[in-house]
Amino acid sequence: MRRTRAQTARPTAPSARALRTARGRAARRRGLKMAAGGGALGAIGAALVLAAAAALWWRRRRRAGGGEGRVCVAVLGDLGRSPRMQYHALSLARHGRGVSLLGYLQTRPHGDVLGSGEIRVVPLSDLRWLRVGPKIFQYVVKVIAQAIQLLYTMLKMDRPSYILLQNPPGLPSIAVAWVACLVWRSKLIIDWHNYGYTIMSLNHGRNHPLVRIAKWYEKLFGRLSDYNLCVTNAMKEDLWVNCKIKAVTLYDRPASYFKETPLELQHQLYMKLAKDYGPFKAQHITESVSSNAERSAFTEMDKRNGHVVKTRGRPALLISSTSWTEDEDFSVLLRALEDYEQYINEGIKLPALVCVITGKGPLKEYYNGLIKKLHFKHIQICTPWLEAEDYPLLLGSADLGVCLHKSSSGLDLPMKVVDMFGCCLPVCAIYFECLHELVKHDENGLIFRDSNELAEQLKMLFLEFPTLEGKLHDFRKNLCASKQLRWDESWDQTVLPLFMQSE
Numbered sequence: 001m002r003r004t005r006a007q008t009a010r011p012t013a014p015s016a017r018a019l020r021t022a023r024g025r026a027a028r029r030r031g032l033k034m035a036a037g038g039g040a041l042g043a044i045g046a047a048l049v050l051a052a053a054a055a056l057w058w059r060r061r062r063r064a065g066g067g068e069g070r071v072c073v074a075v076l077g078d079l080g081r082s083p084r085m086q087y088h089a090l091s092l093a094r095h096g097r098g099v100s101l102l103g104y105l106q107t108r109p110h111g112d113v114l115g116s117g118e119i120r121v122v123p124l125s126d127l128r129w130l131r132v133g134p135k136i137f138q139y140v141v142k143v144i145a146q147a148i149q150l151l152y153t154m155l156k157m158d159r160p161s162y163i164l165l166q167n168p169p170g171l172p173s174i175a176v177a178w179v180a181c182l183v184w185r186s187k188l189i190i191d192w193h194n195y196g197y198t199i200m201s202l203n204h205g206r207n208h209p210l211v212r213i214a215k216w217y218e219k220l221f222g223r224l225s226d227y228n229l230c231v232t233n234a235m236k237e238d239l240w241v242n243c244k245i246k247a248v249t250l251y252d253r254p255a256s257y258f259k260e261t262p263l264e265l266q267h268q269l270y271m272k273l274a275k276d277y278g279p280f281k282a283q284h285i286t287e288s289v290s291s292n293a294e295r296s297a298f299t300e301m302d303k304r305n306g307h308v309v310k311t312r313g314r315p316a317l318l319i320s321s322t323s324w325t326e327d328e329d330f331s332v333l334l335r336a337l338e339d340y341e342q343y344i345n346e347g348i349k350l351p352a353l354v355c356v357i358t359g360k361g362p363l364k365e366y367y368n369g370l371i372k373k374l375h376f377k378h379i380q381i382c383t384p385w386l387e388a389e390d391y392p393l394l395l396g397s398a399d400l401g402v403c404l405h406k407s408s409s410g411l412d413l414p415m416k417v418v419d420m421f422g423c424c425l426p427v428c429a430i431y432f433e434c435l436h437e438l439v440k441h442d443e444n445g446l447i448f449r450d451s452n453e454l455a456e457q458l459k460m461l462f463l464e465f466p467t468l469e470g471k472l473h474d475f476r477k478n479l480c481a482s483k484q485l486r487w488d489e490s491w492d493q494t495v496l497p498l499f500m501q502s503e
Helices: 005-009 016-023 030-061 083-094 135-156 173-184 196-204 209-222 233-243 263-274 331-345 364-372 390-395 415-422 451-462 471-481 487-494 496-501
Strands: 071-078 099-104 119-124 162-167 187-192 227-230 293-295 299-302 308-310 316-321 353-358 379-382 400-403 427-430 445-448
Touching: 071 083, 071 135, 071 173, 083 099, 083 119, 083 162, 083 187, 083 487, 119 135, 135 173, 162 173, 173 187, 173 209, 196 209, 209 233, 227 233, 263 299, 263 308, 263 390, 316 390, 316 415, 331 353, 331 364, 331 379, 331 451, 353 390, 390 415, 400 415, 400 451, 415 427, 427 451, 445 451, 451 471, 487 496
Parallel strands: 071 099, 071 162, 099 119, 162 187, 187 227, 316 353, 316 400, 353 379, 400 427, 427 445
Antiparallel strands: 293 299, 299 308
């Protein structure tokens, strides 16, 4: 048998204990949770009452009315990791709308956003100083502080005709945005990316009082919006059936800068990344086009004429991206890579692999710990954070993408796959209910259910690499020939009429 005793120590999904440790959660008795949940409801309600009272006061102080087409695009999260909301802002600016882009500035937004004369970034203050005391107390205090901060920020900026709000996170932002719209007599548009309560349930379970409060809250305040967007037809149906909310489906589409990367730009990117990440450095000297060549792990450039070629015997470049949260189990990929290493050890003709996992998030340290325990000879793994401009270049340079996103609701789609497809990058994606709306199995990629299936797919796709034959090449050809609809075209068809008809 191929499997050995060493596999008993293979990477596994983080246990409940490990997740709580990684996220800094302390276990509590059920009775205390119920009491805390009731207290949370009262405190959140009090925050909303305070917000409403403040709104009425402001209404008397200011003349209500729309801001001549100005739009507040808001997310109670990191703007740099909210690409869809950045795309909304850019599309609105392209049509001459003034945009206030509101959110946290933890990572830098794309240069196109920062360079637009129509977009004004309105940063929210990080509330990390509130992280004192028991977790439930921190949560309640944070929600109250966020409600006050968000309402104050919205009311002091230029008056918008619309507030376009991302959900999740929706607590307390939906209620606050609704109150702000009452003040300004603006229209509220919610862009439903998922349900916040299903994400909370990954940590607490569906019956936790906070999860129940969040579910009630989303359904109640979600109905108060004027218009709604969502990311899949499955979510559109669910919003109507369970919440009586009418929504328009706006699929995530790749921006224009997600495309195949020219070889010269690939080399520049590899040399840049090689300064900080070993897997991008030339591992050994191979037969070169010139003795004066500049080499990366994948390419070499003749310094005399700038000509770039891919190196012989180069490794395959596999890429995945993540927010390092509980809805993505990267132990599945790590176990598949163990099997891939074993295939090579058994003599199967497969290339070495460089596996790049990009992103930031709470479980990154946990998974980096697992990665350090692996001892591969033919596989290198690195976990960088890339600048917004470098990420599409790397996708456009890679040989295969892997997606481990499992929707908490089963109703949203991974934007990372959308971006990969924009770069004509084939994808192996883990199965969940509505994934078929994006990934067509055996046409533009493959769908797997566990690590064994992923390992078999990696073996099949990389056999005889880098020959221009086989499934991997066929998938890439299908993606390049599909002439996918880009974000600008899709937005103009779907969202622009919504703004036009409401004025």
